[in-house]
Amino acid sequence: QSVLTQPPSVSGAPGQRVTISCTGSSSNIGADNDVHWYQQLPGTAPKLLIFRNTNRPSGVPDRFSGSKSGTSASLVIAGLQAEDEANYYCQSYDYSLSGFWVFGGGTKLTVL
Amino acid sequence: QLQLQESGPGLVKPSETLSLRCTVSGASISDSNFYWGWIRQPPGKGLEWIGSVSHSGSTFYNPSLKSRVAISVDTSKNQFSLRLNSLTAADTAVYYCSRLPVDVITNDFFDFWGQGTLVTVSS
Numbered sequence: 259q260s261v262l263t264q265p266p267s268v269s270g271a272p273g274q275r276v277t278i279s280c281t282g283s284s285s286n287i288g289a290d291n292d293v294h295w296y297q298q299l300p301g302t303a304p305k306l307l308i309f310r311n312t313n314r315p316s317g318v319p320d321r322f323s324g325s326k327s328g329t330s331a332s333l334v335i336a337g338l339q340a341e342d343e344a345n346y347y348c349q350s351y352d353y354s355l356s357g358f359w360v361f362g363g364g365t366k367l368t369v370l
Numbered sequence: 371q372l373q374l375q376e377s378g379p380g381l382v383k384p385s386e387t388l389s390l391r392c393t394v395s396g397a398s399i400s401d402s403n404f405y406w407g408w409i410r411q412p413p414g415k416g417l418e419w420i421g422s423v424s425h426s427g428s429t430f431y432n433p434s435l436k437s438r439v440a441i442s443v444d445t446s447k448n449q450f451s452l453r454l455n456s457l458t459a460a461d462t463a464v465y466y467c468s469r470l471p472v473d474v475i476t477n478d479f480f481d482f483w484g485q486g487t488l489v490t491v492s493s
Binding site for chain 1 (some may be wrong): 407416417418430432433478479481483484486
């Protein structure tokens with residue numbers, strides 16, 4: 259059971275917009291800790307997609323955006339493309355015994 | 371160009387100790403602006419942070435693994451290492467090494483990752 263809760267799967271057609279949620283608690287996201295997002299393409303290592311809630315590393319298209327509010331965060335992917343099909347993970351910092359750096363369980367994005 | 375490369379055995383017996391090494395190229399492991407970390411991913415499952423180490427050797431471990439794990443740095447070789455003992459089948463996973471830019475610890479993230487190495491625990 260992950261400390262950060264994500265939907266197991268989401269899907270959308272090419273060109274559509276999808277949102278992936280990441281729900282935490284007062285010991286992590288709600289404690290004003292930043293949320294970061296990673297994309298893991300099949301058979302590859304995770305890649306940083308969004309850092310510190312809303313920032314994109316160099317090279318990440320602006321179709322990807324992040325936000326945070328209260329105890330939750332969201333990743334929005336606009337103008338879906340076939341190559342966006344991947345697993346997406348959120349990550350934050352948790353003050354409880356669950357550990358320091360924690361990940362969500364991951365969301366599988368299927369492009370229909 | 372920063373690169374991280376994991377190395378170590380692909381098969382380890384139950385109850386034994388796993389030793390993995392991460393070789394860093396394109397950056398100095400002595401740079402105080404970064405921590406270095408290990409993350410694992412069981413087959414078909416999600417990511418689990420194992421632990422992190424600073425350039426000076428200060429360590430942070432996942433409480434669920436703390437009694438079995440040790441991470442160290444070797445600045446002379448620009449490497450950091452993971453040791454995990456008392457292995458069981460549940461430790462079978464792809465193990466990734468990574469870099470964390472240091473800011474406020476609650477805001478840290480993993481900006482570069484190695485390609486990962488599959489470790490299978492089986493007799």
